[in-house]
Amino acid sequence: MQLPNPLKTPSLLQKLHWVADPVGYMENATQKYPDIFTGRTIGFGDTIVFVNHPQAIQEILTNDRKKFVAAGELNRITEAFVGENSILMLDGSPHKWLRQLMTPCFHGQRMQVYGQLICNLSDRVFSQLPLDQPFLARNVAQNISLELILQIVLGLYEGERFEKLKHLLPLMLDLFRSPVTSSFFFFRFLQQDLGAWSPWGKFLRDRETIYQLLYAEIAERRQKPNSERVDILSLLMSAQDETGQLMTDHQLRDQLMSLIIAGYETTATAIAWGFYWIYHKPLVREKLFKELDTLGDFPDPMSIYRLPYLTAVCNETLRIHPVLMILFPRVVRESVELLGHPLETGTVLLPSVYLTHQREDLYPQPKEFRPERFIERQFSPYEFLPFGGGVRRCMGEALALFQMKLVLATILSRYQFALVNEQPERLQRRGFTLAPASGIKMIVTGRREPLESLVKMKTASVS
Numbered sequence: 330m331q332l333p334n335p336l337k338t339p340s341l342l343q344k345l346h347w348v349a350d351p352v353g354y355m356e357n358a359t360q361k362y363p364d365i366f367t368g369r370t371i372g373f374g375d376t377i378v379f380v381n382h383p384q385a386i387q388e389i390l391t392n393d394r395k396k397f398v399a400a401g402e403l404n405r406i407t408e409a410f411v412g413e414n415s416i417l418m419l420d421g422s423p424h425k426w427l428r429q430l431m432t433p434c435f436h437g438q439r440m441q442v443y444g445q446l447i448c449n450l451s452d453r454v455f456s457q458l459p460l461d462q463p464f465l466a467r468n469v470a471q472n473i474s475l476e477l478i479l480q481i482v483l484g485l486y487e488g489e490r491f492e493k494l495k496h497l498l499p500l501m502l503d504l505f506r507s508p509v510t511s512s513f514f515f516f517r518f519l520q521q522d523l524g525a526w527s528p529w530g531k532f533l534r535d536r537e538t539i540y541q542l543l544y545a546e547i548a549e550r551r552q553k554p555n556s557e558r559v560d561i562l563s564l565l566m567s568a569q570d571e572t573g574q575l576m577t578d579h580q581l582r583d584q585l586m587s588l589i590i591a592g593y594e595t596t597a598t599a600i601a602w603g604f605y606w607i608y609h610k611p612l613v614r615e616k617l618f619k620e621l622d623t624l625g626d627f628p629d630p631m632s633i634y635r636l637p638y639l640t641a642v643c644n645e646t647l648r649i650h651p652v653l654m655i656l657f658p659r660v661v662r663e664s665v666e667l668l669g670h671p672l673e674t675g676t677v678l679l680p681s682v683y684l685t686h687q688r689e690d691l692y693p694q695p696k697e698f699r700p701e702r703f704i705e706r707q708f709s710p711y712e713f714l715p716f717g718g719g720v721r722r723c724m725g726e727a728l729a730l731f732q733m734k735l736v737l738a739t740i741l742s743r744y745q746f747a748l749v750n751e752q753p754e755r756l757q758r759r760g761f762t763l764a765p766a767s768g769i770k771m772i773v774t775g776r777r778e779p780l781e782s783l784v785k786m787k788t789a790s791v792s
């Protein structure tokens with residue numbers, strides 16, 4: 330059966346283009362086929378149908394367990410980081426069970442506690458930056474989101490183990506900091522341990538040290554159980570599955586790695602892009618300042634979260650630069666038609682967030698950063714989908730948005746910044762994410778009057 334709109338470029342050239350410049354690859358294809366096309370890629374399968382039409386995406390995401398399946402098997406590319414027991418790799422009832430178990434950790438009352446943590450952390454990290462000295466917004470945002478995730482997931486916020494993890498996690502992911510080094514996880518033949526100095530050898534050693542730190546934490550918890558703890562590790566350690574089994578150390582390790590890796594670099598990248606746009610667009614900045622000034626004396630984190638213009642700025646940031654350009658692959662389970670194209674069982678589909686967010690019919694002048702579009706109209710979850718949908722919808726969506734808004738609001742209210750470089754920032758593949766190529770170089774130029782509430786917040790912790 331003919332697949333929809335197959336690209337004619339030779340397979341090897343397509344693969345190299347996809348690895349080195351995924352956005353260029355997808356944008357080239359949509360010039361000819363704006364809604365759906367078939368490409369030859371690497372990572373999720375050899376032949377992939379890219380889907381960029383909201384109606385088709387709706388069809389896929391609302392039938393995620395019926396006509397289509399979000400098979401964990403196809404996320405193998407992430408296995409080196411998250412392990413074979415990861416939630417990303419599971420399917421069916423074990424997957425559903427884990428999601429139900431962990432969902433409350435990212436909603437409701439927990440968010441109140443996280444709100445205070447985020448404001449305090451942002452304040453501490455930024456107050457250590459010297460005046461007039463350049464810093465990379467991405468690195469600073471990464472410090473905040475890594476500390477936060479270690480606290481939420483492991484309940485760790487100080488001590489040797491915490492410091493080591495904070496140092497090692499970015500080091501391990503650094504192997505994938507550029508498009509060239511990202512090829513390590515696309516091409517299995519590059520994954521050779523040629524000693525501690527070889528890139529893959531170093532990755533494996535860093536990962537092993539991280540594993541040992543996680544095992545040590547798990548062992549300590551088993552020896553000294555504490556029912557008062559509310560971090561995710563404690564929850565996972567006490568949970569029994571349908572057969573009454575507790576998780577093994579290995580299973581626990583994989584879930585911890587999954588949450589940490591899925592959660593921290595993604596959110597840090599989104600915050601860095603937010604900084605870039607706010608400081609690149611003076612009118613946007615002014616409107617944000619005006620809105621923040623309406624907060625009054627003692628706004629709680631939830632009222633910051635609900636600010637309409639701040640919400641629009643964060644949405645527009647995630648529209649124009651969705652940190653993850655594609656969703657996890659979905660596989661056709663029974664023969665179906667999508668946008669008039671018949672698809673056979675086993676066809677692999679990749680909903681493209683990036684291309685959907687660049688559709689001229691949904692977002693006129695899509696390369697323009699214009700938060701107002703999110704105020705003027707509402708987009709459906711299949712038109713605006715930075716966190717995906719269906720059975721694999723991002724578990725950390727609420728936390729990521731909360732963090733993004735609170736970090737930006739806290740910092741904007743307290744400090745004055747400038748971009749070091751006014752030139753447009755380039756997109757670059759960085760591991761799984763679409764990151765700002767330069768990391769966004771900025772300087773602190775002064776302080777603003779602090780928002781009372783953000784200063785007076787108590788120190789809160791998760792453990």
Ligand code: HEM
Pocket residue numbers: 416417418428478587588589591592593595596599651652653655656657658715716717718719720721722723724725726728729
């Ligand atoms: C701006 C930040 C983030 C973005 C853009 C993002 C985006 C995504 C996307 C697109 C997916 C795949 C959804 C699908 O295929 O339908 C996903 C899955 C996931 N995300 Fe996030 N994410 C972010 C932050 C977080 C955070 C903070 C956490 C948790 C601490 C998290 C945990 C997860 C998990 C566990 C999954 C896999 C869910 C499953 O397999 O059932 N993410 N995320």
